[in-house]
Amino acid sequence: MAKIIDVAKRAGVSIATVSRVTNRQGNVKKSTEQKVLEAIKELNYIPNFPARYLKTKRTLTIGMVVPDITNPFFPIVFRGAESVVKQEDYTIILCNTFEDEYEEMRYLSILEAKKVDGILLIKAPPRSGNEQYMQKLNNLPVPIVYVDRLPKLQDIPAVVADNIGGGYAATTHLIKLGHRNIAIITVQYPLSVHRERLQGYVKALREHNIPINRFYIKQGASTIEEGTSLGHSLINMKDRPTAIFVTNYKMTIGLMRALEMAGLQCPEDISIVGYDDFEWENVFHPRLTVVAQPARQMGQTAAQLLIKILRDGVDSLPNKRVILSSELKIRESCGIYRQNKLGKP
Amino acid sequence: MAKIIDVAKRAGVSIATVSRVTNRQGNVKKSTEQKVLEAIKELNYIPNFPARYLKTKRTLTIGMVVPDITNPFFPIVFRGAESVVKQEDYTIILCNTFEDEYEEMRYLSILEAKKVDGILLIKAPPRSGNEQYMQKLNNLPVPIVYVDRLPKLQDIPAVVADNIGGGYAATTHLIKLGHRNIAIITVQYPLSVHRERLQGYVKALREHNIPINRFYIKQGASTIEEGTSLGHSLINMKDRPTAIFVTNYKMTIGLMRALEMAGLQCPEDISIVGYDDFEWENVFHPRLTVVAQPARQMGQTAAQLLIKILRDGVDSLPNKRVILSSELKIRESCGIYRQNKLGKP
DNA sequence: ATGATAAAGGAAATCGATTACATAAAATGG
DNA sequence: CCATTTTATGTAATCGATTTCCTTTATCAT
Secondary structure (H helix, E strand, O other), X not given: OOOHHHHHHHHOOOHHHHHHHHOOOOOOOHHHHHHHHHHHHHHOOOOOHHHHHHHHOOOOEEEEEEOOOOOOHHHHHHHHHHHHHHHHOOEEEEEEOOOOHHHHHHXXXXXXXXXXXXXXXXXXXXXXXXXXXXXXXXXXXOOEEEEOOOOOOOOOOEEEEOHHHHHHHHHHHHHHOOOOOEEEEEEXXXXXXXXXXXXXXXXXXXXXXXXXXXXHEEEEOOOHHHHHHHHHHHHOOOOOOOEEEEOOHHHHHHHHHXXXXXXXXXXXXXXXXXXXXXXXXXXXXXXXXEEEOOHHHHHHHHHHHHHHHHHHOHHHOOOOEXXXXXXXXXXXXXXXOOOOOOOOO | OOOHHHHHHHHOOOHHHHHHHHOOOOOOOHHHHHHXXXXXXXXXXXXOHHHHHHHHOOOOEEEEEXXXXXXXXXXXXXXXXXXXXXXXXXXXXXXXXXXXXXXXXXXXXHHHHOOOOEEEEOOOOOOOOOOHHHHHHHOOOOOEEEEOOOOOOOOOOEEEEOHHHHHHHHHHHHHXXXXXXXXXXXXXXXXHHHHXXXXXXXXXXXXXXXXXXXXHEEEEOOOHHHHHHHHHHHHOOOOOOOEEEEOOHHHHHHHHHHHHHHOOOOOOOOEEEEEOOOHHHXXXXXXXXXXXXXXXXXXXXXXXXXXXXXXXXXXXXXXXXXXXXXXXXXXXXXXXXXXXXXXXX
């Protein structure tokens, strides 16, 4: 591998001049620049980034920590972020924490050691007994932008979706269709995301003076099986809900399975609103009405925020928290509530 | 950020000793080791990786180049690879090429500049007029393991799925069910992957003396829409196939849509074998019989190969090419061919 | 032509580690 | 007890760039 000294020799100049050319900081005669450029091309020279870092303190690398890259939501966020940072020649180290905060801690200290310029963090659910970790996180010497999942700390740069709004829109939609017995299947993680979707659900019911039935609120692990089993338990209630709002794609798949097993038609027998809108969800019968999250936009926005911070400092941000709105996509899985057909069995 | 000199001062030793402790190369008295360890803890010292690289020539970072991380196949490969390399404290820079060979070239030279220790490469389809690029690739100073998609070059480390076997198994399955009019929908990329699946299809037909009908071979872009449109064109043929083998998940979704639009029942009216087996594919009606690729295993194996190369050199590999077998998962989308119901209209 | 100013380019310090080499201290053995 | 080996530690070179601080050369107004 050619080094800067090789280029310098070949071009008959000093390494300082070569450096000036590669970093285009001017004060180099056109003719010498030409010589240097030729030498660079001939030797196939590329500056050594780690070496360069020592002086510049920049690696042009950022870290992105995600809970589970096989959850199709996160690759979309990743791609959004990548498409932005690549413009500035950044590259992304992707770390998969498996929803485990200890893994996250491990990765974060590796990223710190590797001197990434910044971090996009989609947090794993906090472990109880690990509260002081947030303090440490907050004092990390590398800028962090939180994405999607918001820790309780105030005043930290974060880009999230409007989950309250999402839950509210979904529930309101069902209410407007005449439903009153509306259940929710959601995740029990200690995460803002799911708490807020539930909040939106509650808010919508309250606004329409619909009493909240706590047996209609089902929480569990974010898996297909859990979706099926919680679905079953709702279906088998004596006052079976006429509509279900599922706040998560895996549980949605599970729920649809439960409906099928129970021989229930959607939307004829029961209405469903799902969460997340992936391309392949087109395969559902019927096509699902869902709350679509601005996944790509979240990645993009978070990346833009981070780049702004890297350029001008955290305090340059007009507002540290960005909330992107989710969109209700109305398709075919919700029907109008009809007293005779449904309701009390 | 604490540096090695700070630790040395605090512990009252030289930086050499600190380095010996952090790299646990022995020859340090227990008592001084203790002092150093304490100083490290107190100052929260982590060695600076880029600086360390200068001497060690290792970044403990590898690059992974994928065509499209939002294709659910690749996150699984990624996770497989990550789970292996993390054991050795490697971290992965993930690069998304968008199936564009020029993007790939760009990323590869960045990875080279960043001095990654090795690269896992899932190639973008080669561009015509860009043939000399493979030569350059082959001479890259950093070891590459090719994953999934195999370039024509011989004798390079690669981990691929048995695509011929996959195509063969799928087609044979249909033949055994009595089908003779078997179509294939595949991708027209200049990629080994798709060529080979087609090869497997042809091989199976030949072995059973079934003439190959070139109108049954449909090739197109890897999109849902294309799956639908190629599906339509097959459905509308005067001698409509009684079974279709789709070599790609997106086109499978599209094809299922086409069946639905045409009012065809699967497997009653037509049998389908798909490719890839994702968790969410459970939502299909009926559940699809598919060729499942060993996605995770590919990632793991590729990572193991790369690590072996990094440790012992390329020549230490017993065999450079690893072919992992794909598995036919028989579910509900294939029926027995019945003369009276199907066949010639 | 001359002094002042700007442009061009080089020498050497520097970034934060690792490591070869040197040396001091401790252990070993006859 | 002294020579020899082993163990423990320090000094300084080194990795490959960037950058500060000079020096030299070119440009320009007078």
